[in-house]
Amino acid sequence: MRIYPAKPHTVYCYGTCLVDMFDPEAGLDAIHLLELQGLKVIFIEKQTCCGQPAYSSGYTNEAKRVAASQMALFTEPWPVIVLSGSCGGMMHHHYRRMFQGDNIQSHVEQFCDRVFELTEFLVNVCRIKLEDKGDLTSVVMHTSCAARREMNVHVTATQLLNQLCNVALQEHAYESECCGFGGTFAVRHPAISQAMVEDKTHHLLETKSVALVSADWGCLLNINGALEYQGQSMKGRHLASFLLERIGGK
């Protein structure tokens, strides 16, 4: 179990490369949500990507170089809030693992301790209280596997949605099962990935929910691409955008 610090006055926001490119609005929405908690949010201009694509492909040395370049940017002891569970897992767990036995190990560990995924930070550090101003609706959520198993943040994302009194959170079959993204896995093993994402969209659609949300853009890239290919009207959004809209912040 992770022990959470008291609420700080300032935090860093780590957008992730996918949010940066594919859903920048979600990045702004997350920053807005954090600001509504009374926090000063710093977005470091020089941030890029956590290095996960190289790491999961077996290019550990390359991933370490990327990791070192990222860690060097966050010099103040403030929390680093990551807008994706799997990048959060990378920076909280795998950075630690990659630099084990290195001379900068303790420095790395201090950084890893400061990394939080957005929903876990909102719930466990900010103790956020959401006031739902939207109409009655239903939503289904997909949590990324890394988020779920490395960061336990399927719990916090659910807690956030459950705070919204007009939103019925639907469960889908095989909720904890992978959507088939896995970064380069989707490209290296396209047939298997296809079988997985088709099952996932099938189960999401089966709930007949109005909205799909996720706090992980990797999965959304995969799931949304499949939904659109199938001609479905359901389209996943980042949880941050959904929450902000519900509380009337947009």
Place this chain on the structure above:
Amino acid sequence: MSHSSAGPEHFHAQARSALGDPQLRQNFRGAMDYLQDKRKSAFFDPVEEAQLRDLSAAIRQRCLSKLPQLLEQLEANCTRNGIEVHWAENDKEANDIIASIAQRHNAKSIVKGKSMVSEEIELNHEMAKLGIECLESDMGEYIVQLDGDKPSHIIMPAIHKNKQEVSDTFALHLDDFEPTVDVDELIQTGRSHLRQKFHDADIGLSGVNFAVAETGTLCLVENEGNGRMCTTVPKVHIAITGIEKVVEFLADVPPLFNVLTRSATGQAVTTYFNMISSPRKNGELDGPLEVHLVLLDNGRSQAYQDEEMRKTLQCIRCGACMNHCPVYTRVGGHAYGTVYPGPIGQIISPHIMGLEKTKDLVTASSLCGACGEVCPVRIPIPEMLQRLRTHAKNPPKADIMPLKGQASGASTLESWVMKGFVLAATSPKIYHSATWSLSKLNAFMPNHIGPWTQCRTSPKPADKTLHQLIKIRHKKKSDKP
């Protein structure tokens, strides 16, 4: 239908063909759902579950940390008990040992209890060459053998078949079989065919679940009673096991047995738990006159060399990782082309067969972590896979023992792509101009980008990146009076 598998080098093709077989997909999904539910109800208390898994992992780690000593102790105690111990470096040596025991007894038939290690050394095939018939007596293995097939799961070898398909197999191969899909009747049919074979066999062969160093005892976990038949009826019993199965104390067995059965089939205990400590003694009425133990390495000491990879050997072969793996659930066991399929197969096979043959297997995981989440001895399988991927791509470092087939997955193109990635991710200027141009090229994004667009539309970058939006936001803020 026989699901021939040409080996792990052909994983892509084998997986594709499995994915295109709706019956197979349905059989696996159904069976895995059932097994997942069974496991869940067996571990109803999460606190107890966590404690048991910690304890089991600790036992396995302790035993592996003294593996060489424990193996020597096991040999000494088995020998003292009258069990003859043999060492086999690889599959060939193991087969030679078994063949020479068989030939010494003029044996023509071997009846087998379930043993994945005997699959690993292709015992049936090798013995057939010498005119020795091996008959599988585990019901699942028996069905698979009738089909000329291979097991698709380490606990439930015929799980790829439903009862109709089993009935069809029997109808094809057994003379007096009245077609039925009644499971009890099917099992009775199989059993009655096996009865006489136990009686007639010259040698009984089994695997080992736990080999106890302290007492020289071989433990065998099973549900059907065929294991006990194989190890008591024929005059000679040969047990074969991987070297990692040794445990230090008899007291180490109950906790491991507990998590094994609960993780595998959701059972609190199995119907049979056999402990074999010696051949038949003077005055005893049954049991084999000779007991042999073959200890097989076959790449395991390579995993042992490296402290992190050593965790691979903690495995107690419960199969839970397969039952929970989204890839295994969809492609089934045969697609892997290895004796051990699924997540455990993906991390042990590279040691047995080398990375050159298994490099596609180590990438065939989305690293979703479902396997590690259920493993009763807490093997961090996704981390092992990541490590193996690194070894597949990179030449050995001076201070670490090279793996068999290391760097065989290296690709110049891919390493250039990664170099480009590092360059972009470590220099903000390049990163920004790359993401900026992507967003500008939005309208010109190709509709088809390789395999991705087989079932998805191509991803569309936003008009402006987050970096750009934030700049605009700052500007707006500072422009405000």
